[in-house]
Amino acid sequence: MDFKGLDILNGYQFTNQQLNHIMNTAAQYEKRVKAGEVIRDLEGMVVATLFFEPSTRTRLSFEGAINRTGAKCISMADAKSSSSAKGETTADTIRTVDGYVDVIVMRHPEKGSAQQAADAAVHPVINGGDGAGQHPTQALLDIYTMRKEKGHIGGQTITFLGDLKYGRTVHSLGYFMQQLGNKMIFASPDSLKMPEEITKDLRARGADIVETTDVKAALSQSDFVYVTRVQRERFDDLADYEKCKGSYVVNMELLKSAKKDITILHPLPRVDEIALEVDDYAGAAYFRQAHNGMYLRMALLGLVTGRA
Amino acid sequence: MDFKGLDILNGYQFTNQQLNHIMNTAAQYEKRVKAGEVIRDLEGMVVATLFFEPSTRTRLSFEGAINRTGAKCISMADAKSSSSAKGETTADTIRTVDGYVDVIVMRHPEKGSAQQAADAAVHPVINGGDGAGQHPTQALLDIYTMRKEKGHIGGQTITFLGDLKYGRTVHSLGYFMQQLGNKMIFASPDSLKMPEEITKDLRARGADIVETTDVKAALSQSDFVYVTRVQRERFDDLADYEKCKGSYVVNMELLKSAKKDITILHPLPRVDEIALEVDDYAGAAYFRQAHNGMYLRMALLGLVTGRA
């Protein structure tokens, strides 16, 4: 299976077999890092992290991955003082930087910009999030985490909890769950339901989906819960917000209604949608999930350079 | 003596024997760097520099140290666009980054945040300054410099000069001087005296302290003078400021009253509290002091990772 030269632009581009190969590669890197190995797979290579929109968390995860594979990093943490501020197109910026590096990691506020970058660059482009578009490395690390936490992935049930209307993460993850054969429960306030075109599209692809406002019932049947934050500013009617906000906070009381050994996922940062007391719960996987992001990104770097 | 896994949170945590071991380790690194050795002690390791409050000077010194020990660095130079700006707690940020790295260096505007970070992280945390709290690597590089300049440390006299009320650096250093058996002279305007609770506490620990406004007399008895800046905005009464500002500027004229071979220290940046003409004076150690910061930080990195 050859990923050399491949752009990583969205999550939908992989077959189950390819996904499996990415996960296995990530697992290998995790093992080697934890064994304290000095990894030189990408020695001599330089990778650019171009953040046209700042995101310290995603940037540090990628830069950890770049350094851990033995590559070196050049970084633009913020586009404010860059050439794009002087009117340069993204394609021109990419064509320039492309000459300095072996891989380009890009985050950009505009949907479709990752594809533009990939068209402009000779070297592989990894999409670190393009606005309302895709954020494939997040989705891949999510499923890597699910597989690792349960030992396998597929034939399980996952509840997507909270704001499903605006959450880019859950939109992408839905397609992966369908592809991997997981049942989905969408548990949200009525005003923050999963967009109908997505639900419809997922069902057309054969997904098994239940929509509900009954969080306890949802959790009682779920192997995973993927938590997102319900933000006050998303509500037109504040009374609506007050009514439902408490129902979408995961705490030890709510977990009493959950299936035994439920795994709790969250893309982070969390604010108050998961109580601190839950951090000590065995199935609280959200920090492990963040850490997995580095191994997953190492795998992608190794694969697209043909060095893994 | 085992420092492996240790957090470096404050200066008070070390015995004289431990301080001595840190200094010796720094001296070793200084020797190896100056000999042009390619140091690989921390090869394969990644260190995060998380500056929740920007400080380019301290960050570059740490990043020089990280690179010189053979480690690699991932960096947040400014927290403005980070997850903490989105409401994430410092503990959550630390727990996330902890999964990418082997050591965390943190600077934060809030007192006590370094301890919080150490509680959250599995890996060692080095405090790069936590607001009104501690800045242990500054104090350690100060005493490393004193030892290097004079060949030993202890049984000497040091004048703390200038603004002793607001200077975090001199507060911490006072405790080290007491611990190491140095006599202290506090020479400051009346309105910028060392806080009474610190002077009292130091005396209770056995410190030999003289307070004075007579700068010349102080310098005539001192082996070291530690200069801090007297800032206009610290004075309630501008007439007071005008009266005393000239007395706290170190120039060649003032040095005529000083003990021969007095060593001049300053945490930098200096503005006008040391005249440029003093830079060529043999005892003007403040740039050497800044350079020593890198060796001292290399020592701490080597020690807490068990690689030195």
Add this chain to the structure above:
Amino acid sequence: MDFKGLDILNGYQFTNQQLNHIMNTAAQYEKRVKAGEVIRDLEGMVVATLFFEPSTRTRLSFEGAINRTGAKCISMADAKSSSSAKGETTADTIRTVDGYVDVIVMRHPEKGSAQQAADAAVHPVINGGDGAGQHPTQALLDIYTMRKEKGHIGGQTITFLGDLKYGRTVHSLGYFMQQLGNKMIFASPDSLKMPEEITKDLRARGADIVETTDVKAALSQSDFVYVTRVQRERFDDLADYEKCKGSYVVNMELLKSAKKDITILHPLPRVDEIALEVDDYAGAAYFRQAHNGMYLRMALLGLVTGRA
């Protein structure tokens, strides 16, 4: 020929023989990078990139070069939160950082600051642009590109096109063209002509210069055209701007009047002064020119450290 320890402050400092040695060194690095060699020439060295004025493009090119030669990089991307913001002189900042590194790359908004930095530092300083002063690495990469595109440099004709009044780049490049024996055509609107003192000075040094507003005639005789942007805000009279703006845009229609195989250069970023359709033209060298910047900077790093 020994460049070890040399500061690179301006373009005028080199003999033709030295320029030739720099170009040859850059060509060697280009070859080694393209062969995928893991270059260790500067292994163990640390280089600072101090950008007192942000310039992402120039910084990334230097940092690519630093990493590709095997050195490591510590970076200040923006001086806003630095010690200079606290009133420190540039010389003091440089003297401090000088203790952490083997080479200093500096960009600064003030003319003459690169010389000040070189005076303050023990280690070599490479000027990455000092305001209205010099930007020697840009001029050197320009002539490296000219040599590479045509196989040699000298005895050719180059048109400088567009805004020649405010363009620092073309001011510097004019001196190189004279030194290397190239004829120059200055094609610009009347209000944006090359400053008379420069034209006069170049002619006094023996340069062959023609000034014109006839772009087509200029291009018909030129081996190279160096394009700069004509900006509306440079014109006192908007009618003047409207009249001439179209004449200084390079597109395929204009290239019909140009000499066959003309090489098109541009320091980038371009906005609309070169039409996108030109990007596929064989002589469109501006992205290759940007890429050459990295090899040229690798050469300078290798030469001033004595490792190339």
